[in-house]
Amino acid sequence: MKWTIVVGRYDKDQPAGSGYPPPFESAAAKRYQTFEVDLPEHAMVLDALIQVREYQDESLAVRCACRSAICGSCAMWINGHANLACTSKLRDFTVDGKVTVESPPSMPPIRDLVCDMTPFWQKNRQVRPWLEGKEPVPAGEEYRVPNAAMENLIQEVGCISCGACLMDCESFAVNQNFLGPAALAKAYRYTADPRDAETRDRLKTYSEPDGVWDCTHCYECVQQCPKGVAPLEQILKLRRMAVEEGFTNNAGTRHAYAFAESVKDSGRLNELTLMPKSFGLLNIRAQLQSLPAAFNMARAGKLPPLIHKKIPGLARIKSIFAKVGGKFK
Amino acid sequence: MILDHDVVVLGAGLAGMRAALEAARAGVKVAVVSKVHPVRSHSGAAQGGINAAIGKDDSWEIHAFDTIKGSDYLADQDAVEIMASEAPRDIIELEHMGVTFFRDDQGKLGTRAFGGASKARTYFVGDITGQALLYTLYDQILKAGVQIYEEWFATALYTVEGACRGAVCIDMLSGELHLLRAGAIIMASGGCGRVYEPSTNALICTGDGIALAYRVGAPLMDMEMVQYHPTTLKGSGFLMTEAARGEGAYLLNASGERFMQRYAPKMMELASRDVVSRSETIEIAEGRGVDDCVFLDLRHLGPEVVMRKLPQIHEMALDFLGIDMLTTPVPVRPGMHYIMGGIKTDATGATAMPGMYAAGECACVSVHGGNRLGANSLLDTLVFGRRSGAASANYARQVQPLTSGEDFLRSEQVRIAALLERPYEGETHARLRLELGTMMDRNVGVYRDEAGLQAALQTIQQLKQRYQHVAVGDKSRVYNQALTFVLELGYMLDIAETIVYSALTRTESRGAQSRTDFPKRNDAEWLKHVVIHSHDGQAPAIDFSPVSITKWPPQERTY
Numbered sequence: 001m002k003w004t005i006v007v008g009r010y011d012k013d014q015p016a017g018s019g020y021p022p023p024f025e026s027a028a029a030k031r032y033q034t035f036e037v038d039l040p041e042h043a044m045v046l047d048a049l050i051q052v053r054e055y056q057d058e059s060l061a062v063r064c065a066c067r068s069a070i071c072g073s074c075a076m077w078i079n080g081h082a083n084l085a086c087t088s089k090l091r092d093f094t095v096d097g098k099v100t101v102e103s104p105p106s107m108p109p110i111r112d113l114v115c116d117m118t119p120f121w122q123k124n125r126q127v128r129p130w131l132e133g134k135e136p137v138p139a140g141e142e143y144r145v146p147n148a149a150m151e152n153l154i155q156e157v158g159c160i161s162c163g164a165c166l167m168d169c170e171s172f173a174v175n176q177n178f179l180g181p182a183a184l185a186k187a188y189r190y191t192a193d194p195r196d197a198e199t200r201d202r203l204k205t206y207s208e209p210d211g212v213w214d215c216t217h218c219y220e221c222v223q224q225c226p227k228g229v230a231p232l233e234q235i236l237k238l239r240r241m242a243v244e245e246g247f248t249n250n251a252g253t254r255h256a257y258a259f260a261e262s263v264k265d266s267g268r269l270n271e272l273t274l275m276p277k278s279f280g281l282l283n284i285r286a287q288l289q290s291l292p293a294a295f296n297m298a299r300a301g302k303l304p305p306l307i308h309k310k311i312p313g314l315a316r317i318k319s320i321f322a323k324v325g326g327k328f329k
Numbered sequence: 330m331i332l333d334h335d336v337v338v339l340g341a342g343l344a345g346m347r348a349a350l351e352a353a354r355a356g357v358k359v360a361v362v363s364k365v366h367p368v369r370s371h372s373g374a375a376q377g378g379i380n381a382a383i384g385k386d387d388s389w390e391i392h393a394f395d396t397i398k399g400s401d402y403l404a405d406q407d408a409v410e411i412m413a414s415e416a417p418r419d420i421i422e423l424e425h426m427g428v429t430f431f432r433d434d435q436g437k438l439g440t441r442a443f444g445g446a447s448k449a450r451t452y453f454v455g456d457i458t459g460q461a462l463l464y465t466l467y468d469q470i471l472k473a474g475v476q477i478y479e480e481w482f483a484t485a486l487y488t489v490e491g492a493c494r495g496a497v498c499i500d501m502l503s504g505e506l507h508l509l510r511a512g513a514i515i516m517a518s519g520g521c522g523r524v525y526e527p528s529t530n531a532l533i534c535t536g537d538g539i540a541l542a543y544r545v546g547a548p549l550m551d552m553e554m555v556q557y558h559p560t561t562l563k564g565s566g567f568l569m570t571e572a573a574r575g576e577g578a579y580l581l582n583a584s585g586e587r588f589m590q591r592y593a594p595k596m597m598e599l600a601s602r603d604v605v606s607r608s609e610t611i612e613i614a615e616g617r618g619v620d621d622c623v624f625l626d627l628r629h630l631g632p633e634v635v636m637r638k639l640p641q642i643h644e645m646a647l648d649f650l651g652i653d654m655l656t657t658p659v660p661v662r663p664g665m666h667y668i669m670g671g672i673k674t675d676a677t678g679a680t681a682m683p684g685m686y687a688a689g690e691c692a693c694v695s696v697h698g699g700n701r702l703g704a705n706s707l708l709d710t711l712v713f714g715r716r717s718g719a720a721s722a723n724y725a726r727q728v729q730p731l732t733s734g735e736d737f738l739r740s741e742q743v744r745i746a747a748l749l750e751r752p753y754e755g756e757t758h759a760r761l762r763l764e765l766g767t768m769m770d771r772n773v774g775v776y777r778d779e780a781g782l783q784a785a786l787q788t789i790q791q792l793k794q795r796y797q798h799v800a801v802g803d804k805s806r807v808y809n810q811a812l813t814f815v816l817e818l819g820y821m822l823d824i825a826e827t828i829v830y831s832a833l834t835r836t837e838s839r840g841a842q843s844r845t846d847f848p849k850r851n852d853a854e855w856l857k858h859v860v861i862h863s864h865d866g867q868a869p870a871i872d873f874s875p876v877s878i879t880k881w882p883p884q885e886r887t888y
Contacts, residue, residue, distance in 0.1 A: 011805050013504075013806055042649070042650075042651065053759075053810070054759030055757075057802070058758075058811035061809075061810055063365075063369075064532060065365060066373075066374055066531040067532065068567045068648075069644075070460065071369045071373060072369065110502060110808055111805070111807045121366075129471065130426075130472040131425075131427030133425055142421055142424040142430070142438050143424065144435070144437060145432060146432065146436050147436070150430065150454075154455055157429050160373075190427070193427065195425075
């Protein structure tokens, strides 16, 4: 079968013009090149790229090794979203007669489909990704732990570090310091490990700015992960653990509390009080800093109603809170 | 640039990272070099598990015997004793580092059955054991602060007065060549699966370290012993883990018969890999296969077992063939999987060349002999990675630092620059590699004979001639993969030649070497290793090394 693949070409060694969004706009020109390949019906995007690289244009750079979603090398943008090329079928991704692949604009480009993964590895290193084993380490034998506790971690252990989650992370797009989905999933893997001695310290660190509370629940990471790691779910588990351990003195927890409180009191979200409560009522500076955004929203017609009304049947909502229990009973 | 370290490890799979960790613990300055990021290494693809005799009804002696029997008595028994007896401590250590091994009801490490093993002694993490170990070791070398040069590609080893003292590498991101000088070098660069097409191995498994060591004079051993894995997926050749059969999966022929009952009535599907691969090849040759395949049947295991213990292969069959293994048997065939041979080492990882150590698939201790048992390769990487890390650190401490090397670096720069400028005359690395691989699969696969091997040798010599005219189709400095593919092809041609010479030399059938013209094992003449040395552009020189026999004299091998 004939397939058409459009490839974003780039060489940081060949300077000229632009083509990438900030902060890479000073980089070399990116251009799109179209290739035709002849491959079977069930062929993958990676098969097409290898075909091009071997028989049409040896200068096409693409990272790949295992070709079976194990090594994690070949994450790239396919039709505008991060995916593994080795498990993306040409058939499923051909739109208007072509598949478009390119290096994700969220990562620094290097060459063609090879991007600089340094941000990804740095974030991984930042979460202290190793076991701080509980003392005493059992002499000559294993730690005794239930299998369920190990299986609970296997979802993250299945992560192949392809970086697809970070490439498409909405929060990373606006805050390069956000630890990001994969690193936080890894953070959960060690925090929830019953053999780890640093659970509290980890939770404290991950609760700081750029940590678990900077996730905006856009679900891109869950959607893009080729291995079912569902990083967002691991982040939510970390949040719960952090709150239970008492790490609540942060904007994230206050935001969650203010959210719940507002719903409990009125049955809907009071957006006017949400921000001050999240920042802390006395944190005037942070509140002032959010004013420009508030003005912009107002100008765009996104201003919440000034008078906050309760919804009818509020008692039923309160009974839900009572049933769930906890802080808002 | 010239960079100095005490120990430089080439390769960052399990053997390389375990070696680096041990050398770092010994307090020397260690660096790991890898042509891919460490976690992309092919160790991560090992699915089934890792062997150790920990259970009460098991002993390291039984493990050693199974390994030796599996090797068809070609393994060196002193080395096997070390591996089997030290296995428990290495597994426990990995557990302490954080590997999420499967547990039994008491919360202790739990096992699964594996091929060629008389006890269930395979420890595992789902069907991603290699990946779990690889990431844990990566985490550990981060913790230890080991220097990592990732996406650096080795072009040559630097020797001084007969000792190995460094490696020249291309930094892929800049295209620049650097010399890493060291007191000792550990080769941990993995296998050479891509010499064959198809292969279960990743595209990066091109035997770089084996060829580099061979070129500077380190002898290779057991190179004729190439393992065909019995269950590789139709078409793509991807690995379907032996753990499937360990969990009880059947092998069926076209008429739905469990044909292994005719070849290995006791062990059935769990006979050792060479035996199962030969049986499948006979079934297919005698017309009882379908499209050159037999079938791997998981249906009776039920969704609970498949989805919990074998999710990855279920996903792969679905992705690549559109087959749901819960309801349909999947077509499989024997496919090149592993090389038992490699750089000859002793049990400390030391090669015949001073300053050069080797561990993992690129090395040959020999603990696998003629046929490696499933779940012994991960173990090999850990035990001998650790040992070579310790021994090399010890050695490196006693070596004088170097001031030389600039000339060597410059000569490599000139060589690579000339390669880049070579004009295009119609030969490409991709075509040559495909020709090499398909020929090796056809002539040097499960069954071999004199005529086929001689033809293979001729083809390789022709390919080597043509290789001199292969151009590099990329002129950029940044991430020039065409350049590294051409260099890799050169490594693979050297390795293919050593495999064929060794296979021609061994005129008997043992383990993975099945000569149809010499169908019997011949202990009187061939209870010895074939050792091959490079010989400056001429035909390689071959000599022999005795097999160490400690407790287990050779017996007839039945399963």
